Amino acid sequence: MRLDVVLRVVTKLMLPFMLVFAIYVQFHGDYGPGGGFQAGVIAAAALILYALMFGLSAAMRVVPTWLVEKMIPIGVMIYAGTGVVSMFLHENFLDYDALNHHSHVHAQEWGVFIVEVGVFVTVSSTMIAIFYAFGGRGR
Amino acid sequence: MESFINMILLTLLAVVTLGVVRLRNLFAVVILGGIYSFLMASVLIVLDAVDVSMTEASVGAGISTVLMLTVLYMTRVEEAKPVHTPILPLFVAGVTGAVLVYGTWGLPAFGLSDTPINTHVGMRYMELSVPDTGIPNVVTSVLASYRGFDTLGETTVVFTAGIGVLLLLRRGVSLARLRRKQQEEEKPS
Numbered sequence: 001m002r003l004d005v006v007l008r009v010v011t012k013l014m015l016p017f018m019l020v021f022a023i024y025v026q027f028h029g030d031y032g033p034g035g036g037f038q039a040g041v042i043a044a045a046a047l048i049l050y051a052l053m054f055g056l057s058a059a060m061r062v063v064p065t066w067l068v069e070k071m072i073p074i075g076v077m078i079y080a081g082t083g084v085v086s087m088f089l090h091e092n093f094l095d096y097d098a099l100n101h102h103s104h105v106h107a108q109e110w111g112v113f114i115v116e117v118g119v120f121v122t123v124s125s126t127m128i129a130i131f132y133a134f135g136g137r138g139r
Numbered sequence: 140m141e142s143f144i145n146m147i148l149l150t151l152l153a154v155v156t157l158g159v160v161r162l163r164n165l166f167a168v169v170i171l172g173g174i175y176s177f178l179m180a181s182v183l184i185v186l187d188a189v190d191v192s193m194t195e196a197s198v199g200a201g202i203s204t205v206l207m208l209t210v211l212y213m214t215r216v217e218e219a220k221p222v223h224t225p226i227l228p229l230f231v232a233g234v235t236g237a238v239l240v241y242g243t244w245g246l247p248a249f250g251l252s253d254t255p256i257n258t259h260v261g262m263r264y265m266e267l268s269v270p271d272t273g274i275p276n277v278v279t280s281v282l283a284s285y286r287g288f289d290t291l292g293e294t295t296v297v298f299t300a301g302i303g304v305l306l307l308l309r310r311g312v313s314l315a316r317l318r319r320k321q322q323e324e325e326k327p328s
Binding site for chain 1: 189190192193194197198201202205206209210213270271272273274275276278279280282283284287288290291294295297298300301302304305308309
């Protein structure tokens, strides 16, 4: 893949900012717009941009296919697992109060945080996996 | 001012749609689709739905456009001539549009605060979000806390969609074989 050097350099410059922005959207979702879904898509977009510029095999060396395909169910497991843990702690399914007995508000914040991580993992890996599946077919 | 911006954006949306209908070059159509998504995201920002706008910009304009371009890479760029006359699809689209416009007559006026959606449970979330959860962004607190069960369902939908697409695209090729193929392709380069 021989491409314009400007595009390559600009891509390399943009990638760290995209990833940091994804993390910002993920963890600042409580106060600003965004959350796990949006952050997952932005993180996946960063990797897809890398794949477009430097080739699919280069991207697959960074995030291999087996990892992506394990992450898809792991995200759902993190989310549903939060609910199961709160059930074991004598609360209702997905009732975050079980996570911190001292403070109701802190328990909610913890619950939302963990659940958003689960959403991030599933969404980002699904986007990457679909892109890998499409991109790997044409060759 | 706000309705003026809305009018400009909606006019541009109509222009882009006409362009998508008229053009035969699929590459241009995909790019116009991306522009359509960005315009839609701007409309959503004007409507104060920042979270939805962000999703539209990243999914609609970002990922979808890239996936469409990847598909174009595998197929031809020029749209094939239609085999049927466009009269029946035009009729279906026209009737659907007319029904949707008819449906909007039953909606309350735009921006009213005393509609059912703004008075009952919606207002409760607005008032209780910070004392209940400590989260000022009500969208996040509703999504992840009050309606956490729904979001679990949504995550499962994304999971199911991903698994489904992977199964369809791969169709019986095992991961080990795919990896072998990749390694073989990497060797000569």
